[in-house]
Amino acid sequence: MKKLVILLLSLVPALLLTPHLLAEETVVIEKAWIREAPPPVEVLAAYMVIKNPTDKDIILTDAESSRFKHIMFHQSMLENGIVKMRHVENIVIPAHSSFEFKPGSFHLMLMGKDKILQAGDKVQLRLFFENNEPVEVLAVVKKIEAEEE
Ligand SMILES: [Cu+2]
Secondary structure, three states: OOOHHHHHHHHHHHHHHHHHHHOOOOOOOEEEEOOOOOOOOOEEEEEEEEEEEEOEEEEEEEEEEOOOEEEEEEEEEEEEEEEEEEEEOOOEEOEEEEEOOOOOEEEEEEEEEEEOOOOOOOEEEEEEEOOOOEEEEEEEEEEEOOOOO
16 A cells, blocks of 8 residues: 555656646737727727747637627728728737737727626636637726727
8 A cells, every 4th residue: 555655646746747848838828908998889909919839830710708799800000091900810820929919900809798898807708729729818908098999
C-alpha cells in the first residue's frame, strides 16, 4: 500500500504540468470591452486584443452572446469624410501575432441587446475559431468620450 501511494504521488507533478503546457499554446484574449451607448442606440461595439502564440494562423469565424441576438465583425473606414462600416466574414490572426479590435477600425458589432447596458456591466461573449476550441471572454462596458468608431 505504501508503495502505491508513493507511485501515485510521483505521478502528480507530471499530471499538473501537462495541462499547463497546453494552456500556453492557445488563443489569449485581453482587454475586452464594450462601448457604452445611450439607450436608444440599438447596436453596440465591442473591442479586444486576440493573441495567437501558436505556430499556425488562427481564424476567428463567429461570435455569440446570450445578451445579444446577433454579432458580426465590422471594419470602420473613412470614405470621403464619412465613416462607413464594412462587414467582414472572418478575422485571421497570424501565427505568433495578435489582432486588435479597436475604435475607428475593426469591431464586433453587437445587435439586438436584451436590455440597456451601463458602464460597469459585464457581458459574456463566446468566440468561435476554425481550428480551435471556442473561447469565453468577459467584456466590461465602459464610457468613451467623443471618439470616432
Ligand atoms: Cu459596426
